[in-house]
Amino acid sequence: MYDFLTSIELYNFLKGPMVWIAFLVFICGSIYRTISLIMLAKKDKVVYPYLSLKYTLRSLAHWLIPFGSRNMRLHPWMTFFAFTFHIGLLVTPIFLYPHIMLWYKAWGVRWWSLPENVADIMTLIVVLCCVFFIFRRMFASEVRFVTYASDYLIIAIAAAPFVTGFLSFHQLIFPYRLMLILHIIIGELMLMVIPFTRLSHMLFFWLTRAHTGSEFGVFRHSKDY
Amino acid sequence: MIKMQRKTVTDQGFDETVKNLTPEKIEKTINYVLKKEAAARLKAYVETCVHCGLCNEACHFYLSYDRDPSYSPVSKVRQTLWDMMKKKGKVDAETLKMYARIGYTECNICRRCSMYCPFGIDMGYLMILVRRICGLLKVAPLYLQDQGYSHMYTYSQSWVAQDDWVDTVQFVEEEIRMDIKNARIPLDKEGAEIMYSPHSLEAKFKTNLLANIAKIMNVAKIDWTMPSFDGWDSTNQAMHVGDHETMGMVERMHFNAGFKLKVKKIVTSE
Numbered sequence: 001m002y003d004f005l006t007s008i009e010l011y012n013f014l015k016g017p018m019v020w021i022a023f024l025v026f027i028c029g030s031i032y033r034t035i036s037l038i039m040l041a042k043k044d045k046v047v048y049p050y051l052s053l054k055y056t057l058r059s060l061a062h063w064l065i066p067f068g069s070r071n072m073r074l075h076p077w078m079t080f081f082a083f084t085f086h087i088g089l090l091v092t093p094i095f096l097y098p099h100i101m102l103w104y105k106a107w108g109v110r111w112w113s114l115p116e117n118v119a120d121i122m123t124l125i126v127v128l129c130c131v132f133f134i135f136r137r138m139f140a141s142e143v144r145f146v147t148y149a150s151d152y153l154i155i156a157i158a159a160a161p162f163v164t165g166f167l168s169f170h171q172l173i174f175p176y177r178l179m180l181i182l183h184i185i186i187g188e189l190m191l192m193v194i195p196f197t198r199l200s201h202m203l204f205f206w207l208t209r210a211h212t213g214s215e216f217g218v219f220r221h222s223k224d225y
Numbered sequence: 226m227i228k229m230q231r232k233t234v235t236d237q238g239f240d241e242t243v244k245n246l247t248p249e250k251i252e253k254t255i256n257y258v259l260k261k262e263a264a265a266r267l268k269a270y271v272e273t274c275v276h277c278g279l280c281n282e283a284c285h286f287y288l289s290y291d292r293d294p295s296y297s298p299v300s301k302v303r304q305t306l307w308d309m310m311k312k313k314g315k316v317d318a319e320t321l322k323m324y325a326r327i328g329y330t331e332c333n334i335c336r337r338c339s340m341y342c343p344f345g346i347d348m349g350y351l352m353i354l355v356r357r358i359c360g361l362l363k364v365a366p367l368y369l370q371d372q373g374y375s376h377m378y379t380y381s382q383s384w385v386a387q388d389d390w391v392d393t394v395q396f397v398e399e400e401i402r403m404d405i406k407n408a409r410i411p412l413d414k415e416g417a418e419i420m421y422s423p424h425s426l427e428a429k430f431k432t433n434l435l436a437n438i439a440k441i442m443n444v445a446k447i448d449w450t451m452p453s454f455d456g457w458d459s460t461n462q463a464m465h466v467g468d469h470e471t472m473g474m475v476e477r478m479h480f481n482a483g484f485k486l487k488v489k490k491i492v493t494s495e
Contacts, residue, residue: 041265063343071341074282082343142287142294143278146303151276204273205344211266212345224340 006177014184015102022188029195034203041207052214059213060206062225069225078136085129089158092122093187098169123166130159154198161187229295231326238367239325243318246362251321255314258358267354270346271310274299280348283341286331298338298348301327305355325364328355329465353467360467372462376475380455382425382462391453393428397436401443408443413486414450420488421451422459422479424495438494449492456482459493 004010041047062068072079093099097113104110114122133155137147164186168179194202216224259267281287281297290296295304305324309316316324334356336349359365365373372382379386385393391412398410411417421442427435442449451457456478463471483491 037265037269040268043264044266047265059345063345071279071282071343075279078277078279140278142281142292142297142300143276145294145297146276146278146299148276154275198272198275201273201275201344204269208269208273208344208346212339212342212347215347216340224345 002178005181006175011177011181011184014181014188018184018188022191026191026194029192030200030203033195033200034207037204037207046215047211050214050218051210052218055214055217056210058217059209059224063209081129081132084125085133088122088126088129092119092126092162095119120166120169123162126162127159127166130155130162150198157190157193157197157199161190229293234326234330236366238365238370239322242363242365243322246318246321246364248315248317251316251318251362252314254361255309255316255358258354258361259310259314262357263354266347266350270348270351271307273344274302274346277343279343280338280341280346283337285335285337296331298332301332302348302351306351309358321359321362321364324355325359328352328359329366329369356465356467357469358467365466369462369466373466373468373471376461376463376471380475380478381428381458382460383429385425385428385458387453387455390428390457393432393435394451394453397432397439400432401436401439405440405443408439410439411450412453414448416487417450418448418489419450420483420486420491421449422457422482422491422493423451424493425458425460427494428458434494450486450488452482452486454482454485456480459491 066079066083067073067076092114095112095114096119097116100110100113134152137143137151137155161183164179164183167173168176168183171179173179174182190199194200213224216222276299278297278299280299281292281294284296284298286296287293287298294300305327308320309324332349332352334349334352336347339345339347339349342348356365360373363370375382375384378384381390394410394412398408401408401410419442421438423435423438424431427438441447458475459479461472461475461479463469463475480491
């Protein structure tokens, strides 16, 4: 098992065809999920008549700017951790030097990268945020009441690539090769499950906000933030 | 603080009607509403919600019950809709009674929580679905059911039929002439500026409210009217029972009255 996991064949497969598969599943899955939802929305007669670009943008702006909505101001810590987490989650893997090197080797494209120690700190912050979310789920009674096992699983899926990435970079716990392969497997797995789990809130956020923002703006003439 | 205690409340609309239900009937109804009627919004809301519990602060039930987590918006959805979906509609009558209790008496669908949700998830709509399911199975507070049937039978909320309505208006007109000389309540005046449509109870118990409005309109010399025919009532209790068919009929009737009289605005009371 150990030999298989650290074999060069597996490494090459994960670095080559599996990346294609993961990205194809992620991109095609996302497109499929988004389009199928948009098509399904035609059956809901109250969705399309209200849609308005102006109020969609107003709603998105208020919910994408930290402390832009009343509820964010009511929960300052949650807002702080949630924004830090999501920014770290998106920015760190895209601007990490080793990741960029992989793109460069494959396609010859490269872009600006994060300094090594900054990327390290950002990784730790993402993991810290996940720990905060887990503690919040465990100890805030109103959140614990609506927590299922799948909620912990989602946090684990989001945290795992960062934990394994950090460990492999610093060569801790497991040998470097094994940790790296685990990191790649988990990263690819995470990409693939995004469209099909509740991580799809990444795709649907824009759509649900568009509907609610427009409805509150056009129909009720009130704020939704 | 988790209490989750509920006082035992008896309501014939719940207790008697659940006796007529069979598990098959419940399952069929739940699956019909969730699979046939609800579409994109239900799917998007259920699959987007990350169970963060940030909607709590919005709910006046939650706040006034000392932050009891079982009253928070998301937990009400958890105890009803998620529960149904998890069990695929296979629930017994007692559970359905609990859904109805939550849907009708622990959430009044003010939709404040959708203004607090980071995703803008409309929990009011989800609770309306719960009411729709319970309403189709006729498990609803008796008082509300009664008003729903009144809409079907008399086209008004409180069993005031069209002839009673015209009678009431004439009586109110007479009343206000004690205060204002030659005051008028113009019925069926085509092309008026405003169609006033009262709350049904203004024609039943609270005619003084109708008189007040009539006085204001007369003194302010506003070009107004009211329909003498069905559609004068601005309320819609069928909506609250989950009876969407009657709800559509009542709404259409109300707006048709405005079109028929060619008014510019419809003013409703509450």
